[in-house]
Amino acid sequence: xxxxxxxxxxxxxxxxxxxxxxxxxxxxxxxxxxxxxxxxxxxxxxxxxxxxxxxxxxxxxxxxxxxxxxxxxxxxxxxxxxxxxxxxxxxxxxxxxxxxxxxxxxxxxxxxxxxxxxxxxxxxxxxxxxxxxxxxxxxxxxxxxxxxxxxxxxxxxxxxxxxxxxxxxxxxxxxxxxxxxxxxxxxxxxxxxxxxxxxxxxxxxxxxxxxxxxxxxxxxxxxxxxxxxxxxxxxxxxxxxxxxxxxxxxxxxxxxxxxxxxxxxxxxxxxxxxxxxxxxxxxxxxxxxxxxxxxxxxxxxxxxxxxxxxxxxxxxxxxxxxxxxxxxxxxxxxxxxxxxxxxxxxxxxxxxxxxxxxxxxxxxxxxxxxxxxxxxxx
Numbered sequence: 614x615x616x617x618x619x620x621x622x623x624x625x626x627x628x629x630x631x632x633x634x635x636x637x638x639x640x641x642x643x644x645x646x647x648x649x650x651x652x653x654x655x656x657x658x659x660x661x662x663x664x665x666x667x668x669x670x671x672x673x674x675x676x677x678x679x680x681x682x683x684x685x686x687x688x689x690x691x692x693x694x695x696x697x698x699x700x701x702x703x704x705x706x707x708x709x710x711x712x713x714x715x716x717x718x719x720x721x722x723x724x725x726x727x728x729x730x731x732x733x734x735x736x737x738x739x740x741x742x743x744x745x746x747x748x749x750x751x752x753x754x755x756x757x758x759x760x761x762x763x764x765x766x767x768x769x770x771x772x773x774x775x776x777x778x779x780x781x782x783x784x785x786x787x788x789x790x791x792x793x794x795x796x797x798x799x800x801x802x803x804x805x806x807x808x809x810x811x812x813x814x815x816x817x818x819x820x821x822x823x824x825x826x827x828x829x830x831x832x833x834x835x836x837x838x839x840x841x842x843x844x845x846x847x848x849x850x851x852x853x854x855x856x857x858x859x860x861x862x863x864x865x866x867x868x869x870x871x872x873x874x875x876x877x878x879x880x881x882x883x884x885x886x887x888x889x890x891x892x893x894x895x896x897x898x899x900x901x902x903x904x905x906x907x908x909x910x911x912x913x914x915x916x917x918x919x920x921x922x923x924x925x926x927x928x929x930x931x932x933x934x935x936x937x938x939x940x941x942x943x944x945x946x947x948x949x950x951x952x953x954x955x956x957x958x959x960x961x962x963x964x965x966x967x968x969x970x971x972x973x974x975x976x977x978x979x980x981x982x983x984x985x986x987x988x989x990x991x
Contacts, residue, residue: 681816688749688819691957692882692902692923700953700984701748702977703821706963707741708753712970714740724769728755734806735813742817744970745977748957749819752807752875756825759867760834762799763790773838780837780845784856790863796870804874821882822875827864831857882925892917907961911950925957928976933960933968937975944979953984953991 683689688701710716718736719727727733737753757767757775770776781787797804803822811820825833832846833839840846849857882902895903896918905914905926914924932943947958958980964973 684816702958702980703747703749708737710966711968729802731806735810751821777837781835794867824868827861896922923955927961930960933972940975941979
């Protein structure tokens with residue numbers, strides 16, 4: 614996964630055909646009550662239409678057919694709160710530059726050209742599954758394909774990261790954006806990559822799709838790239854509240870159609886970095902799984918969300934720089950805090966490019982081994 618910036622990310626998981634669909638919610642916001650409410654308001658306005666679209670996709674004859682039968686549904690069962698033999702595990706940015714085969718595949722192609730190639734995206738998505746016994750795959754793409762679909766240019770600048778040559782500066786710049794986006798026409802390459810990957814996985818594990826949340830994308834579009842302060846984007850919230858709501862609403866509409874297009878039916882997972890203050894709100898927003906960064910203790914998170922929400926996370930990514938033995942100890946402590954049920958193990962954010970694949974493998978193996986041991990003796 615390549616989701617730059619570390620902001621909110623909503624992910625949708627295809628279920629095995631024939632299951633009922635829980636309501637799909639638009640991604641939630643972060644950064645303060647006003648911004649969160651802006652995102653929630655945009656999501657609520659879209660909910661009814663998105664639910665009708667999802668239900669229509671689930672009618673007989675409308676669901677995708679011919680996908681291989683799922684062999685390992687541990688991740689999905691944990692998301693639904695069902696009992697699992699062990700704790701499932703995957704890693705954000707598990708398809709990334711820490712893998713030499715990833716770097717080799719990516720070497721000859723522009724980043725966003727790679728995102729637009731279903732064949733290459735499929736290959737990059739499968740690479741970590743060949744190395745590690747992960748319980749889910751996540752499609753290789755980028756959150757900034759959504760601003761591209763709205764008509765904005767985004768380039769990957771060497772040494773700088775994603776850059777908008779012409780960011781939004783004034784309210785009048787909103788007129789330059791596409792007000793109606795045909796997601797199939799603009800983002801169909803992502804859907805093609807998902808379909809190809811579903812077949813190529815041969816049912817090994819579920820495939821996750823994702824999108825950045827409205828506020829995350831709005832901040833990129835105004836800042837012109839990543840920002841530690843998001844001062845320009847925040848200034849819009851204070852100086853141009855109506856225009857900010859219009860932009861958030863436009864993004865929420867496109868994101869909803871984009872997620873529905875990625876999966877005919879799906880479970881929600883929302884990951885909001887630095888959003889420990891909003892866990893209670895997120896737990897009430899209709900998501901089945903709430904992902905956590907490393908800034909909150911498992912017991913505190915569980916107390917805020919209750920017992921009916923599956924939690925995901927939250928090992929500090931930098932813990933993987935530890936010796937393998939220490940990684941095992943940290944995993945054991947994390948599982949003791951979360952428990953082995955209603956829990957999906959992950960890092961508190963994405964893998965870093967200089968991390969050792971062997972240490973990633975040690976993390977995955979430790980989760981499986983320790984959770985099996987706990988379940989066997991409990």
